[in-house]
Amino acid sequence: MSKKCTPSLDPSTAIDSSRRNVLRLTGIAGLALAGSALLPAEAKAATAAASVEPATGGAGDAAQAAAMATPIRPPAVPLAVRQPYLSTWLPATLLPGNSPQFWQGSTTGMVGLARIDGVAWLFMGDGKIVQAIPDGNHGKQATVEDFPRAMRQTALRVTATRSCFTLQGGGVELSVDFLSPVEPGDHRRQSIPMSYVRVSARSIDGAAHAVQVYMEITGDWASGDATQEVVVARGDSPAARTWTLALAQPQPLAEQHEFAAWGQVLWSTPARDGVSMQAGDRLKLRARFVGQGSLDGGNEAMRSTVKAMPALALAVDLGHCGASATAADFVIGQVREQCINYLGRPLRALWTKHFGDWKAMLDFFHGDAAAARTRADALDARVSRDARAAGGEHYEGLCVLSLRQAYAGTELVLGPDGSPWAFLKEISSDGNVSTVDVLYPASPVWMYLDPDYLRMLLLPLLDYAERGGWPKPYAEHDLGSAYPQATGHNDGKEEDMPVEESGDMLIMIAAWLRRAPHADAQAFAARHYPLLEKWAQYLERNLPDPGFQNQTDDFAGSIAHSVNLALKGIVALAAMGQVAGLAGHADAAAHYRDRARKDIAYWLAHAKDPQAPHLDLTYHDADGQGTWGTLYNGFADSLLGTGLIPTEVRAMQAAWYRQQCNAFGLPLQVPHSYAKSDWALFTAAWLADHPVAQELIDRVYAYADGTADRVPFCDLYNTVTGGRVAFQARPVQGGIFAPLAVRSMQTPVR
Template identity: 30%
Template sequence: MKSVSFFLLSLFVPIFLHAQSVKNSLRAPAYPLITLDPNMSAWSYSDELYESSPRHWSDKKLPLLGVLKVDNEYYRFLGTEEMELLSMLPNGEDKPWEAKYLTKDPVGDWTAISYDDQSWQQGKGAFGTFENEPHSKTNWTNAKIWVRRTLDLKEDLSNSSILLEFSHDDDAEIFINGIQVVKTGGTGKNKRVKLNDAVLKTLKPGKNVIAAYCFNGGANGFLDVGLLKERTDQALFPKTAKQISADVQPMQTHYVFQCGDVELKITFTAPLFLDDLVLLSRPVNYLSYEISSSKPRTVELYLEASPNWALHLPTQASSSSTFQKNGITYLKTGSVAQKILERKGDHVRNDWGYFYMASDAKNIQAKVESGEVQKLAFRTNIQVKGKAKGKFAIGYDDVFAIQYFGENLRPYWNKDGKSSIEQQFELAFKDYDLLMKKVADFDRNFMLQYQRYGKSYAELCALAYRQSIAAHKLVQAPNGDLLWLSKENDSNGSIGTVDITYPSAPLYLYYNPELAKAMMNFIFYYSESGKWKKPFPAHDIGTYPVANGQTYGGDMPVEEGGNMLILTYAIAKVEGNADYAAKHWSVLKTWADYLVEKGLDPENQLCTDDFAGHFAHNANLSIKAIMGIASFGYLAEMQGKKDLANTYLSKAKEMAKEWEKMANDGDHYRLTFDKPGTWSQKYNMVWDNLFDMQIFDPKIREKEIQYYLTKQNRYGLPLDSRETYTKTDWILWTASMAEDQATFERFVNPVHQFMNETVNRVPMSDWVFTDKPERRGFKARSVVGAYFIKMLEEKIKSKN
C-alpha cells in the first residue's frame, strides 16, 4: 500500500509545479555561486553577497565584483573591492629563488644580516622532498634545514604594510633581519603573517635577510618563503545595495536587492541534470539578472573578475584578453606558465587552462585593465521599462582534466577533441531560455517532493545537490568507460576514493545509475588490469587530478571490499538486473571471499571514519562486511546461480547471528566487540532495511534507534561514544532506519540546525561537533550525496 500511495502522490505533484515555489529558509554556511568541478567552484561565505569576495572551497579568494548604477549612484551588490596583494619577493610556486642552505646545525647567530654564510650550500627555493612536493626546486630529505634568503631593497618599507607568506612541513621558525616572525608546528601552505612595526623598521634599502629553519618529522618536508605588499587604493564603490533575500535551490542561488528605488534580482545557475551527461559536463554556469523599475530609465551594470579565477595563487603571472566570436563577447584569462596537470593535491586550484566570462548583449563593453593588478570587466547600459533581463556566462576550459594511468584525458564535453570552449558558450546561450525553464521546474519539483520528509530534509538536500556534483569530474577512459571521479576535498585530495564513493552514491543511484557505475569503473579496472594485486579494492587511484594508482598511505581492506560489493548490488536493485555485476564477477567473488575470511571480527585497521584512527573488532565495520557478503549472494541469485547464492546468503545470516551475540550490550550494541559500555551508529545496517535483505533481526535496528535518541545533542547524534563529533552523512543513514517519519525528523532537524547556526562559514561540512556549532573538519565534500538515501529508499521500495 505504501508504494501505491507514493505512485498516486507522484501523479499529482506536477499539477502544482508552476503554481508553487518553495523558498529555502536555511541560512547556508556558504552559498554556492559557480559550481563546475573540484578545482573550479566559488561560494559566498557571508550572509550578504556584497560582504565578501567569492571564495574557492580552499578559502582562496576569487574576486568577482558586481555594481549597478542608478541615477548616478553606484550600488555594489556582489563581492568586495579586493586590494590584491603585490608580490615583492615571489615564493617558489612558479619562480625559483636563490638561497644559502645547511642541513646540519649552524654555528653562531645564523639569523643575523651580517652572518657569514659563504660556507653554506647554494640552492634554489622552495626546498622539499621531490617525491611528494612537486613545487620543490631543491630536494631536501634530511630531518632539518636552515635557509637564508637575501633581498636587496630599493625602497624604505618601514611605513608599508608587508606580509610574510610561507609554507612549511613540518615545524618552522622564520626570522626577518634577525627578528623572529614565525614559530609554528605542524604543516601549512601559503600562510600569511603581517609584519609588526619592529620588523618593518628594519626593512631599509640595501641588504635584508629572511632566515628560516624547518624540521621534517615525517615522510615529507617543505619550506618556502616570500614577501607581499598591501595596496593602498581607495574603494570606488563603497555604497552597497540592500539585500532583501537569499535562497539556495538545487540548481540555482537567488538573491534580491534594492538599489535605490530599483529592484535587482541576481541568479547563479548551474544546469546540472544528472541524466544529461553532455550538459552535466558543459563547463559553463550562468549569472542572470532582472531589473525592475516603476519608471523608464537607463541603468548601468558593471561586472568585474580577477585573473585569480585561473590561478592557484594571485602572485602567479597571468595573461588576459578580450575578443568577439559569433556574436559573443569574451573576457579570457589564464596563467602564463600553463603547466598542464602538474599541480596536484588537496587545497589547490587549477593554474592551467583558461577562465572565461561571456556576454551575448549587443551593447556590451569589455575591457582588460593592466597595471600592477589586472581586471577583466563588462559594462553595459540597460534600458528599463518595467523590467529588463539579461545574463552573463562564466566558464572554464581546463584543456586536459585528468591524468589516468599515464594518459591525459580531456573533459567529457570535449572527450574526442572535436569541440571548443567557444562552441560550448554558443550552446549555453542558445539553450538558455529552455534550460532556465527546465531548471526552474526541477527546483520547484525537487522542493515539493523532498518536503514529504520534512522541510529540514528538503532544505539540506537542496544545499547538498550542487556541492556533491561539483566535487567530481566527468571524463571517458581510453577503454570507453565513463569515469565520475571525486576529489577528496579538504581531507587529503585523493581521487576516486572508494569510501567517498560509498556515502556519495545515493544521489547518483537515485538520479542516474550510470554515474554510480562511473564512480566504480576505475576501481574495477585497477584490479582487473593487474595494476592492483591485493584481494580487496584499492582505497583510491591517486591524488587529484593525477590518477595513476593509489597514493593513500594505508589500505582499508574490509571497508573498501564491503563498499564495492554493496554498491554493485545497489546498482542491480535500481536497474532491475545484475548485468553490471556479471561484467566484474571474478573480482567481486575475490572480494566477497576476503570478507568471508576477514569480515566478522575485523583486525586492527582503518574504516571510512579514518580520522578516528585504527582499531580492531569494529562492530559497524563488521556489519559492512556482512552486508557485502549478502550483496554478493543476492547478485548470484539475480543471475540464477542458486547454489552460490545460498552459500553466501547462508554465510551472511550465520555471521549476523554471531554479530548479535558479540555486539550485544543490553539496551544497545557496542562500538567494538571487546569493549562493553561503548556504542556507535550502525549506519551500515541501512542497506538491510533499504533492500529488505532480511540478514539481521529487525529488532536490532529498533533497539539501536531508541538508544540513539537518548544520546542526541543539540546539533545531532555523535558518531560513537568516544567523542562529541559526528558525521552528518551517517546521521542521515541512521535516520533512514527509523520506522516512522517523526523519528526520522528527530535525527535530521539537529543537522539542519547546525548548518543554520554554524560559525564556520564554509561549504557544508560533514564532520562536525554535536555540542557546539563548529565543524571538526572537512568541507565541500561529495559525501553529502549521502543525504539522498531517503529518496533512494523511496525509489527502491516503489519498485517492490
C-alpha cells in the first residue's frame, strides 16, 4: 500500500505538497500550486535577507548582517538542534527582533535582554515590554508594547557545531554562542538531549560596565498546540537552577504537531552567585528585570495554557565587565526516558544507562561545558579543514550548515539486547521511523565522521527484517509509519521500493564494513549474511532491468526501466561481493562481482542515448531516448571502488551536466527544474575529478546562501528561482558530506 507523504510547509499555506503528488508538477506552475510566491532569481537574492529581518532598522541593516554571516548565510540558523524534538532555529539572520522556531515553523520563544549600566537592551527574540508614553493628541498617558532599544548585530559565524552571534551596544560587545555538540564515537555524550547557550560580555570602550543578562523561554516549547495546558515547576539539582516545562496531560510515545507529547523541557543555568529566576507573565518578568536587573524567584505559571505564553526566566549578574569576557551559561533540553515503541516494546533513551535520572545528566552536562567547547573546537576545525580541501570555502559553508541537521534527525536508545541503537525520523516528509531511502542519502556524514553511528542506525532495520516479521524478499521501506511508533509492517503494506531499499542497505553495509576494524567487519558480515544474501538474490532476479518500480524520488512518481535505479542495484550486487568476501564466502564473492560486470555491460548498451552525448533517464529501447537525469547513484561506484562505470562515461556525463546547470544547480531530471541538494553532492562526489563537481557545490551554495525561504536547510528546491519546493530540516542533508565520504574510503580502517 502506497502512503501519502506530507511535508510540513509554511503554516501560511494549506496546500498538501505531498512527497508523491504535488511535486509531479513542474516549474513555476508547480511551485505556485505548492504555495510559493516566486521572484526572479536576481530579485530573490537581493531581497532574501531584507524581507524578513525587521530587528534593527530595515533592509540596510539586514543586508549588512547577511553579508557578515560566514562562511554561509543560513536559510535558518541552527540554535538548539540536537534530536527530533530538540530542534529550534532562527528563521532570519539577525538575532534581535526575530523569534526562534521549531523545525516545522511553530514559535519556540526565546528572549534575551542585557542590562548595561542600568539600561536594558534587547539582544535576542521578540522581547516586547509594556511602556507608558504620552499621548500627544489627547494629553493623556498611554501604553505600548514594544522594545525601544536593541543591540546592533555585527557578525554571525556558523561552524559545524555552533552558531555564534556578535552584538554591540552600551559600550559592550556581547557574544551569544549556541552550541549543539556532536560527539563522534562517544555514545554517552551523543545521547544527551541538551544544548548549550553561552552569553558573554566584554567592554569595548575602555570603561567597566555593570552587566546583567536575562534569558527566557516560553510555554510554546512544550507544544505547537496553543490550547494545551502546561505545568511549570522548579527542578533544581546540586549544580544547577532549573525550570521544567511539561504538558499537563502527557501522551507517552505520541506526537502533537511534530512535538513530543511527553517528557519535559529543561531550562537551566549553573548554580552560582548572582543567579535569579522567575516564571509567570512574560511582560511582567521582563519589566521586573528592566527595572531591577534581577528576578524574584516566584512561579506564577504553575499551570497555564500554551496560548497564555508563560515565561520561564533566568537572570545572571555578571558584575562589572572589563576588556576580558565574562560569561553566563544556559542549557536547553528535552528529556524523555522512553523514546521509541519498537514492535510493542518501549525502548529507553540511551542516556538512562549512564545517568540515574535527568538531574544527574543535567549536572554532568553543565560540568562538561568547558571540555565540550574544546572538543567542539577540534571537530569544527576538522570539518572546515577537510571541507575546504575537498571543495573550497563554499563546500565548507554547506558542511557546517548540514552537520547538526543530519544528527538531529536521529536519537540513541537502548536496543532490546541492551546495546546502543539509533533511530531516524523522516522529518518533514513522511514522518516515518528509520526510512531506508532517507537514511541512505544521510549516510555519507557518518561514513566520513562516525562510522559506528551508521552501524547503530542500521541495526534496527536488520533486526526487524531478520526477526520482526517483515514478510517480503526485499528490504523494508521503514520501521513504522509515524515516529516514534516503530511498529513495523508485518502485513507487508508499506511504500515498497524493492530495488531502491535493497540496494541502499547493501551499499551502506558494504561502506560500513570498509570503515570498520577487520575483525568486526568479518563478524558483522557473517552474522547478517543470510538476510543480505536474500536481498541480493532479489536484485539478481530483477536486474539488469528493474521494470516498473517506485524509487526514492517518489514525488516524481514510479518509473519504468530507470537507468539510475538499475545502476544502484548493479553496484549493490558488487557490494554484496565485498560482503561475501568478508563473510568467508569466496565463491559467492566472485559470483556477485561477475554478475555486476555482466549487468553493467547490459546497462551501458541500453543507457547511452544513441543520438546524444549523455545517458538517458530510462533505457532507450523503452522509449527513453532523448531524456536524461542526474545519475547520483554513480556515487556508490566511487564510494566502494567497484569500478563499474567506465571513465569515458563519467567524462561524458560531466560535460553534459555542465551544459544543463541552472543558476542554482542541476535539475534532477527532465522535464523538471527542481533539484535535490543531497543528490547534487552525491553527483559531485562521483565526478570529483571533473570541473562540474565544483560547479555543483558552488550552485547548491548559491541556493542555500541566497534563498528567500527562511526554513531549516531545504533539500528540494527550484534551480531557476532558488525557491523552496518542499521539505525542510531533513536529515538527508548528511548527503552534503558525500565528497568527504568518498575521500574517507581511500584509507579504510583495518
